[in-house]
Amino acid sequence: MDKVGIVGCTQTKYEADKIDQTYSELVFEVVKKLHNELGITNDDIGCVITSSNDFNDGRTIANMAIQDAVGSVRKAESRVSGDGAFAYIYGAMRILSESFDTVMVVSHCKCSEVNQYLVNNSIFDPYYQRHLGLDQISSAGLMANMYMNKYGVTEEQAAMIVVKNRRNALNNPYAHLQERITIKDVINSKIMAYPLKELDFPPFSDGAVAMLLAKEDIAKRMTDTPVWLKGYGNCTDAYYLGHRNMTDLVGLELAAKQAYKMASITDPIKEIDVCEVSENFSTHELMIYEALGLCAPGEGGKFIEGGETEMNGSIPVNPSGGVLSSNPIMANGLIRVAEIALQLKGKADKRQVPNAKTGLAYGMNGICSQGNCVLIFGGE
Amino acid sequence: MKMPKHDVAVVGIGQTKFRSKRRDVNIPEMVYEAVKMALDDAQLEPKEIDAIIIGNMDHFEGINFSELFCGIEGAPGYLKPVVKVATGGTTGSSLAICGYHNVASGIYNKVLVVGWEKLKEGGATTGIITAFDPVWERPSLAGALGPLALMAGMYSAKYGITAEQAAKVTVKNRSNAANNPFAHLQMPNITIDYVMSSQMISYPLRLHDVCPQSEGACALIYANEEETKKITDNPAWFHAVETTHYYTFGTDEAMFDLPTATLASKKAYKKAGIKNPVKDLDVAEIYEPTSWSELSWTEALGFCKPGEGGKLLDEGITLMSGEFPVNPSGGVLSTNPIGATALVRVAEAAIQVMGRGEKRQVPDVEKALAMGFGGSLWTEILILGKEPLR
Numbered sequence: 001m002d003k004v005g006i007v008g009c010t011q012t013k014y015e016a017d018k019i020d021q022t023y024s025e026l027v028f029e030v031v032k033k034l035h036n037e038l039g040i041t042n043d044d045i046g047c048v049i050t051s052s053n054d055f056n057d058g059r060t061i062a063n064m065a066i067q068d069a070v071g072s073v074r075k076a077e078s079r080v081s082g083d084g085a086f087a088y089i090y091g092a093m094r095i096l097s098e099s100f101d102t103v104m105v106v107s108h109c110k111c112s113e114v115n116q117y118l119v120n121n122s123i124f125d126p127y128y129q130r131h132l133g134l135d136q137i138s139s140a141g142l143m144a145n146m147y148m149n150k151y152g153v154t155e156e157q158a159a160m161i162v163v164k165n166r167r168n169a170l171n172n173p174y175a176h177l178q179e180r181i182t183i184k185d186v187i188n189s190k191i192m193a194y195p196l197k198e199l200d201f202p203p204f205s206d207g208a209v210a211m212l213l214a215k216e217d218i219a220k221r222m223t224d225t226p227v228w229l230k231g232y233g234n235c236t237d238a239y240y241l242g243h244r245n246m247t248d249l250v251g252l253e254l255a256a257k258q259a260y261k262m263a264s265i266t267d268p269i270k271e272i273d274v275c276e277v278s279e280n281f282s283t284h285e286l287m288i289y290e291a292l293g294l295c296a297p298g299e300g301g302k303f304i305e306g307g308e309t310e311m312n313g314s315i316p317v318n319p320s321g322g323v324l325s326s327n328p329i330m331a332n333g334l335i336r337v338a339e340i341a342l343q344l345k346g347k348a349d350k351r352q353v354p355n356a357k358t359g360l361a362y363g364m365n366g367i368c369s370q371g372n373c374v375l376i377f378g379g380e
Numbered sequence: 381m382k383m384p385k386h387d388v389a390v391v392g393i394g395q396t397k398f399r400s401k402r403r404d405v406n407i408p409e410m411v412y413e414a415v416k417m418a419l420d421d422a423q424l425e426p427k428e429i430d431a432i433i434i435g436n437m438d439h440f441e442g443i444n445f446s447e448l449f450c451g452i453e454g455a456p457g458y459l460k461p462v463v464k465v466a467t468g469g470t471t472g473s474s475l476a477i478c479g480y481h482n483v484a485s486g487i488y489n490k491v492l493v494v495g496w497e498k499l500k501e502g503g504a505t506t507g508i509i510t511a512f513d514p515v516w517e518r519p520s521l522a523g524a525l526g527p528l529a530l531m532a533g534m535y536s537a538k539y540g541i542t543a544e545q546a547a548k549v550t551v552k553n554r555s556n557a558a559n560n561p562f563a564h565l566q567m568p569n570i571t572i573d574y575v576m577s578s579q580m581i582s583y584p585l586r587l588h589d590v591c592p593q594s595e596g597a598c599a600l601i602y603a604n605e606e607e608t609k610k611i612t613d614n615p616a617w618f619h620a621v622e623t624t625h626y627y628t629f630g631t632d633e634a635m636f637d638l639p640t641a642t643l644a645s646k647k648a649y650k651k652a653g654i655k656n657p658v659k660d661l662d663v664a665e666i667y668e669p670t671s672w673s674e675l676s677w678t679e680a681l682g683f684c685k686p687g688e689g690g691k692l693l694d695e696g697i698t699l700m701s702g703e704f705p706v707n708p709s710g711g712v713l714s715t716n717p718i719g720a721t722a723l724v725r726v727a728e729a730a731i732q733v734m735g736r737g738e739k740r741q742v743p744d745v746e747k748a749l750a751m752g753f754g755g756s757l758w759t760e761i762l763i764l765g766k767e768p769l770r
Binding site for chain 2: 001002024047053054055058059060061063064065066067068069072073074075076077078079080081082086089090092093094095096097098099119120122123125126127232234235236237238239250251254365366370371
């Protein structure tokens with residue numbers, strides 16, 4: 001595969017309610033910051049790929065409102081309706097197809113403007129399941145219950161994920177929830193969908209993220225620390241929860257296998273230095289460990305207890321604090337890519353994993369990991 | 381000139397019969413009809429498809445992440461990549477272009493692109509109104525009809541185009557549609573008087589100056605050079621794909637023409653080595669939401685000089701019998717399933733290139749143009765040819 005490089009990336013601070021900015025102003029903030037950081041103008045950008053969701057924005061053709069903000073007037077823009085990781089790969093494809101030299105990828109979400117439970121309820125089919133009231137919370141409860149039951153994973157083990165990610169977020173100036181919490185806090189928080197409690201879930205955040213991709217020679221010219229795409233896998237699980245294996249993330253496992261194959265990775269835990277994953281609830285991250293092959297099926301609980309995924313462990317997961325700390329839903333996947341890019345550039349400041357050379361980013365669409373995009377990046 | 385990494389061809393085509401209501405099927409069943417037809421056309425098994433690109437406007441049917449629903453239940457997306465591209469009216473062309481990059485990049489060998497709309501289960505206008513800015517635009521200029529009426533009014537005022545000239549477009553396209561078994565409104569005996577005496581909707585647009593709302597789906601299968609050879613000896617190759625977008629507010633510039641169509645088509649012509657579109661292309665399938673817009677778009681695409689769109693049709697050049705037929709399928713004025721509309725343009729352009737148009741076939745087509753229009757006055761152009769470009 002030819003090389004596609006991440007030249008630079010910018011993020012907003014993630015917050016609960018950015019009432020003073022419209023979503024196009026959020027987008028403009030990161031685009032302008034990207035221009036300034038890289039010393040480029042709009043003319044240096046070949047085309048733009050955005051990621052957003054009409055339901056989350058409360059606007060049909062939500063990308064219509066950000067044409068000026070992304071500078072795509074008289075220029076090509078296209079919009080992936082879904083998570084930002086999928087927009088990243090479309091942007092990379094436009095360089096690999098040799099159609100463009102540079103592509104800017106932008107994702108935004110302003111959760112504060114919409115009722116997220118209704119938005120998520122609308123993912124369920126209109127004929128049979130929607131009126132049951134299913135949403136991301138109740139379906140996460142079903143998944144967590146089945147998973148914990150099958151493998152004997154405890155509530156304490158699940159809570160350790162939340163404690164780890166929120167603590168990591170203290171080192172990330174962009175993170176929304178930055179707080180030191182205890183396992184007890186998580187377990188004693190209000191029950192949301194058995195066995196998951198309020199603190200097992202992420203907040204809802206407003207924010208945006210932008211990055212510039214370039215083909216090899218241009219990326220090398222624009223930055224001393226380009227971050228290269230090494231592997232990509234994409235796999236969609238069954239739609240109906242009843243058609244899925246709810247105790248293992250089958251779609252993610254297959255996507256990871258494809259990505260490892262492309263990146264020639266045979267032993268992920270040894271060959272990957274840092275992961276940024278889209279964990280939508282505490283036990284979800286445990287299941288992600290297993291699907292990514294960091295530990296054996298059912299061993300996620302023991303794995304977090306071993307501390308391997310802590311900042312000082314052998315494979316830190318979510319040094320940024322992950323989705324459990326900042327959750328501008330559609331932007332999550334692109335934030336994961338941006339955070340891995342910062343790690344591999346050695347520019348992650350207080351959340352830097354020492355000597356990070358290879359990183360993994362995981363973005364997700366839909367309910368309980370239905371759509372999965374795994375990306376492997378290398379810094380050399 | 382830059383060449384793509386891989387040549388990409390359309391190797392399979394499927395479309396449903398478009399109607400105002402498909403009460404006999406639910407959404408995934410309707411999607412499946414087009415998908416199955418495309419798979420059968422390319423003689424491929426579902427397992428042979430590498431990835432699925434989906435286009436649909438989720439607000440119109442009220443289904444969030446409709447690709448995760450219909451990509452699995454209506455298309456063979458289980459354990460495969462499924463991605464949705466949604467850009468309003470241009471959705472069909474945006475997903476056609478996304479599919480192109482999926483194959484041209486070398487990431488996938490064979491992809492399925494599928495777009496649809498099932499409007500009776502939702503509300504297109506309700507959805508479209510929310511596309512407009514809630515503070516500045518929504519109270520005055522929201523929906524599809526308002527801006528299109530404004531454009532038609534400004535266009536006719538600037539160039540003296542008459543309502544009769546516009547009505548001729550509807551007569552041409554809806555009688556062309558009678559030759560297309562998939563078209564929604566087939567009116568072989570429609571007259572100019574009939575169009576001009578229909579109800580006024582939004583001045584100067586009358587009922588029959590405006591496209592219908594249709595239900596249906598369209599699916600295409602793309603392959604790279606190597607796979608194409610195995611599948612068919614009659615593919616349609618992509619020569620150029622171009623997108624040009626515009627200001628957030630369409631009204632930031634005069635709306636009597638369509639600058640994005642001029643810019644996008646110029647870029648596409650350059651890539652495809654086309655100097656005079658009317659001579660070098662053989663047929664065009666363009667996205668005309670109203671009769672007036674076809675006249676204006678033919679100018680913007682360089683088929684004639686600015687202001688001469690009416691004359692172009694008066695001279696019969698864009699008729700089926702003319703030198704350069706526009707919309708032999710009947711166009712958008714006959715069939716408009718929004719998420720699929722622009723993809724139908726690509727499908728029909730491919731059908732013409734393959735020579736499979738039966739009663740609507742233009743003789744000896746070597747190159748065809750397909751156009752998508754939408755958003756805040758966006759244009760997408762795709763050019764297809766009988767031979768690969770290189």
